């Protein structure tokens with residue numbers, strides 16, 4: 001619901017948001033330019049009387065003096081029977097230039113205020129401001145829900161580059177967009193008289209008419225006591241009119257002056273509504289508060305970027321949604337597939353299952369989990385494929401599932417199989433799939449296969465589940481699916497060093513270059529997907545370099561039957577691979593100066609060494625790493641010693657399981673418990689990279705280390721201070 005609320009108005013209003021924000025940003029430069037070309041005296045320096053006396057030396061028939069919000073003084077005067085307008089100097093009253101705002105500026109202003117469409121345009125602009133407000137609020141709510149609370153609002157976000165850009169622009173410009181949209185709505189409402197401006201509340205100022213000859217203007221008492229910085233407007237009486245009065249408006253109020261005595265004939269301070277209007281006008285335009293207006297203008301530039309990235313995200317999602325062929329009705333299908341998904345990748349897996357079952361001759365009904373009904377009268381199998389979000393929460397298309405399940409009472413004719421999609425880096429790995437499995441178990445629904453989980457959309461794990469399912473159904477299914485194949489780049493092997501052959505752990509450090517120096521963008525800790533020849537299932541490797549290093553570097557351990565690892569180990573220098581980048585923004589050191597504890601084993605050293613390499617600011621970094629033998633598989637040995645010497649690395653703790661010490665990395669952690677506890681007290685972040693078993697042992701060791709601190713790994717994980725990249 002929140003998502004629809006965010007994306008629908010966003011799509012409809014994108015073009016208007018684009019127009020209004022770009023013109024708003026352009027206009028925000030006007031007060032800055034005006035300010036730069038005008039020297040404004042400080043308050044208390046010069047009175048209105050002093051100024052008008054100077055003015056009288058250059059202009060004989062002044063009609064009116066107006067001070068713009070930025071401080072420029074504009075004089076309207078008669079010359080040769082025509083009204084002319086000049087911008088004049090504050091001190092001398094001399095003309096600076098004829099005053100005429102540039103035509104383009106007026107055009108931009110009109111476009112911003114009314115899209116050049118008068119009343120209808122003004123209404124459209126008002127609606128756009130309202131939409132912008134709705135988008136800002138629903139966007140924040142969406143982010144808060146996805147990140148698991150207000151306190152997490154500034155946590156790094158996952159997703160594609162476009163999704164991350166959309167979030168970052170949004171977070172950056174949020175306050176500015178809220179101010180621009182709220183003040184814009186207010187100004188629109190005053191245009192359509194839905195809110196009072198306050199001017200109409202001013203009483204009739206002319207209370208009495210006094211006649212008498214006009215005294216020299218510089219002698220008028222009120223003008224002498226009014227500071228020029230407070231002047232808004234001074235309208236002169238007609239020349240030689242004995243009943244004439246000056247009309248004076250200042251920042252504080254307005255009234256009429258006796259032209260003989262210079263005293264107030266009447267005076268009315270501005271009311272609160274008017275002052276509020278002026279304040280909001282100033283906030284919106286920056287006129288009178290140029291730096292604020294400029295900041296708003298710059299933030300407004302985020303709006304087109306948000307509109308463009310927002311439309312791209314919508315388009316990506318639209319395209320990613322699989323079109324299902326032969327999707328039978330719920331009440332006729334033999335197999336029911338229910339899908340819980342937020343970002344659509346689970347739909348891709350569901351489509352592969354759907355197509356395979358259809359090919360095997362079954363009638364299949366595939367739908368979102370929210371559409372659970374009790375109409376599956378013909379069904380023999382119910383498959384539930386679901387992702388997990390937040391802290392073990394349901395994805396959007398499954399939010400209503402548990403409540404609907406609770407209400408179903410009939411014993412079903414089908415047996416169920418649940419497949420959870422998740423990411424082991426989250427404390428609640430496949431938490432929602434587990435909840436669903438528990439709820440179905442409580443209902444007593446028969447089980448076809450026990451709950452299975454898929455980490456990081458692994459196509460291998462999915463194919464394995466497919467094999468188990470094939471056996472159960474007695475039908476051979478080919479569940480070959482990988483998430484939507486990203487565009488690949490061809491890379492050539494530039495350098496290769498191999499270690500660990502003597503200890504039966506052949507491990508290669510491979511550095512690739514792009515064919516035409518066009519490496520895609522990536523950072524240390526992101527993942528590279530590599531497609532082995534004649535195979536569509538990519539293997540993911542953690543990156544030890546960033547694209548700015550000019551190389552793509554990975555560490556690969558050769559596995560006996562590993563299709564991709566054997567291919568990479570046998571690849572000659574100059575040999576090419578096809579690869580794509582999968583961002584992994586969570587697995588990075590948090591910004592700041594707090595210590596970083598890097599822990600890994602075997603090839604897990606890859607991204608850890610990359611973080612150290614890029615530690616130009618010498619923040620404290622402690623490395624714990626486990627290998628087999630110092631003389632055989634100590635990857636990056638000389639490089640790490642170089643980093644120790646130049647202070648990019650604070651401490652190097654390497655342990656070896658097949659040397660005399662026979663130690664694993666978790667043993668070293670336990671030995672260093674006191675020191676590590678101290679580092680955690682200093683807000684250190686822990687980054688772990690390596691195999692799942694090693695990561696579990698590290699977690700167990702750390703839980704013990706954290707006992708005296710009254711915390712544990714699960715808590716550190718929720719704070720983003722314990723992150724894993726495991727495989």
Ligand SMILES: Cc1cc2nc3c(=O)[nH]c(=O)nc-3n(C[C@H](O)[C@H](O)[C@H](O)COP(=O)(O)O)c2cc1C
Nearest residue numbers: 341342343344345346387388389422423426429430
């Ligand atoms: C913001 C966010 C929160 C996530 N939370 C969890 C989680 O708590 N547990 C988990 O196992 N996976 C979590 N994941 C991983 C997704 O469940 C996983 O990537 C899944 O394959 C996405 O499927 P979908 O594209 O169909 O939504 C999260 C992903 C994101 C982007």
